[in-house]
Structure formats: structure tokens, C-alpha cells
Amino acid sequence: MKYIPVKIKNMRPEHELIVPEYATQGAAGVDLHAIMDQDLVLFPGQTSKVPTGIGIELPQPDVVALIFARSGLASKNGLTLVNGVGVIDSDYRGEIQVALINLGQEPFTIHTGDRIAQMIIMPVFLAKFLPVQELTESERGEEGFGSTGIHNSRNSKLE
Template identity: 45%
Template sequence: MMKKIDVKILDPRVGQQFPLPTYATSGSAGLDLRACLDDAVELAPGATTLVPTGLAIHIADPSLAAVILPRSGLGHKHGVVLGNLVGLIDSDYQGQLMVSVWNRSQQSFSIEPGERIAQMVFVPVVQAEFNLVEDFDATDRGEGGFGHSRASISPAIDKTLSGALPAKGLPEG
């Protein structure tokens, strides 16, 4: 299903020097967002920076939102991910799309002008209205959380997961 989203070009290089976001294949979920920079930005280990995209969108439909996600290759190969882990673009936002980039590696990383730095995916949204209650209807899970449903995990994986978490100070459950 294709949905029309209003886009405004804020930097004249977008669509000329830097391609507009497009889906790479008919099965692609995300559109690549590019760094709309004048010069390369050197990102030191552990540093974050906000990178402009040169674009603004207006989704308008409150049943949709956009999420900005990291590109898997940048994260896996270079340790470069989103500074806020996931960016959420509300349907009524109309400002420039900015990408918070975090270099979690031990080496500097250079963000080049026009480089693909993130991807944007449009997702359905349900706006909920809370119904205040005194008690919930009983379920098999109840209030069990943070590992409660691990009963179906194999013992080898459970041991690995348990070893990855600090045991002190965590409530059982």
C-alpha cells in the first residue's frame, strides 16, 4: 500500500547532489536518509551529533507516524547507531528531519556529505484512551515480567541470558 506524504526540500542539494529518499527494492520497508552536510563531520569515539537531512515531512494522518532507525551496516561494521536509539516523528511535526548519530565504537568515524546515515519507516499508530479500573481480569502471566516468560527458553540460552545480567539488586520475577 502506497501512502502519499508531504515532503519539503529545505536544502537545494537534496534531489540534485543528494538523492531524495527512495525504497531500494519493492520489498524495502525503509527509506534511506542522507547527511545533508557541507563538509565531512568527524565523530570521535563515544560522541554524538545531530545531522540534518535537508528534508521536512508532514504526515498529517494521526493514524501514522514515522520512525527513524539505524542502518544495520553502520551499526555492525562501524559501531555507528542513533543517539536516541529510535527517532519518532509524530504526524503533526513539520520541522526538519534531524538524525542523532552516536559513535559507540573505539575509532573515529567520518560522516560524509550525502552519506546514508539512517532509515525511515512509516508505521500505523493507535491512540489509546485509558479506562480506569480497580483490578484486571486474571491472566496466566499476571504481573510476571523481566524474564518471567523464560520458561520456554532452552537451558543453554537461559544460562547465557542469566549470566549477562547482574544478579544483585534485581527483584525475582
Template identity: 50%
Template structure:
């Protein structure tokens, strides 16, 4: 399987895995100048890249653990999804959940992209669902 990437901005950094066992490919901020995200604020950063993601898979954008745990900087929508038929520039939304401003530097690794398969079952409307031991028990129904 191949992931085709195209630079759409001159200073785009091709993503790479930090180690041979890394699941994610680090995405970098393709910006000209440092950009500060105030506490509680959100900002969107271009990656400078467009992708041809293989059919049957999608690109999932996750928070980098170091930024999330140490700095409180998270991917805005929890997990971003890049569909295999999208050919535009990949952007990353970041949310500063800390009480300190955070400055993103040009070329800084800001998120990680993992290519994973997904399932798209046919939707079938039914009048009832099969019974299970849990049934319709929701939050906390199996314990704390």
C-alpha cells in the same frame, strides 16, 4: 497513500528505497563538510527535509544495519519518532558505539525512515487489571 516531502536545504537528497522490497527510505546527511563522530560521542545531522506524514501513521527512524553492525553507528535514541503533525526539518541523532572515530560524508545515507500506523487508545484509569497466567511476573519470569 502519499508521503509529501519538502526540501528545506538546497542540497537535500530525497529519500528512496534501496530495493523494491525495502521497508525503509534512506535518509541522508545534509551537511556541507564531512563530520567526525568520536568513539562514544553523539552528533545530530540535518536531513534537509520536512515531511507531511499521513494521519494515523508516524515516521520511525531506525539505524541502517550496515552502519550499526559494521561501524557501530546507531540512532541515538534507539528509534526516532516523527509525528504526523510535525512540519519542521527532520534531524537524525547518531551515536558512535565503536572504539574508532567515524566520519559522516555529505549526502551519506545515515538512517532509514519507515512509515507505520500506530494506535492511540483512550486512556482509562482503573482500580484493577484482569488476571493472566503470567500475572506481574517480570524479567526472566518465563525462563532464562
């Protein structure tokens, strides 16, 4: 397993620092915790930026931290990220906040220390865009939304 050093700062010194950890040996992401002065109730359809109490310093510009919903909170309670995936750029030095929305049918209470999202550290490839008159043809071509169907690949267009 390859590790990269990521500096972490307690952005809310009045609270104890909770250092993110991998829950299992095969975990890709670390859990982020809500760090607040009081409980937060998210009503159905309501959004809120939930502070995590941490700031990070990624070691190089070709690394990004991506924030994802926790699958259990999303599937059981409808709690997910407003923006789908949060992006923490390598040059951001502020507190990580998680923009949550309650898509469930019931109010959901978030307490300080609750695990609210997961963060994955990934490599970044910067693109150099090259204007062209034509793109290389492919089997799929310009077929877009729904073009590959919903059935098993044995029933695909390739047969």
C-alpha cells in the same frame, strides 16, 4: 502494495534534494541521507544531530514516521541512534535530523550523501486510558525482565 502520499520539502535549498527511496521491493524502510556543508567526524562516545535536508508532511494524524539505525552501520561501526528510535509526529514540519552516537572503538566520518538511518511510515493507534482497580489476569502475570528465559521455547515454563 499500498502507498500513502507523503509530501517532502528540501529544507536545505543550497543542496540537491535526495528523495528517500525503497532499496528493494521488500524493503520496509527508506534510507535517510546526511546533508551537510562539511564532513562530520564522530569520535567514540560522541553524539551529534545529523541533518537530512528534508522535511515531510504526513497525510493524516494517525500516521507516524519512525527513524531506525541502519543495521550495517550499527553492527560494523557502532553507529546508532542516541534515542533508540526517532519519532516524527504527523504535525512536525521541521527538518528531520538524526541523533547519532558512535558506540564503536574508532572515529567514524560521515560525508554528505551518506545513508545514515532508515525511516518507516507506520499507523498510529491512540489510546483512551480507562482507570480500573484490577487488570485481567494472564498466564505471565507480573513476571517482567527475563521471565521468559533465553532458551528455545521447547524449554519454556509452559512444559
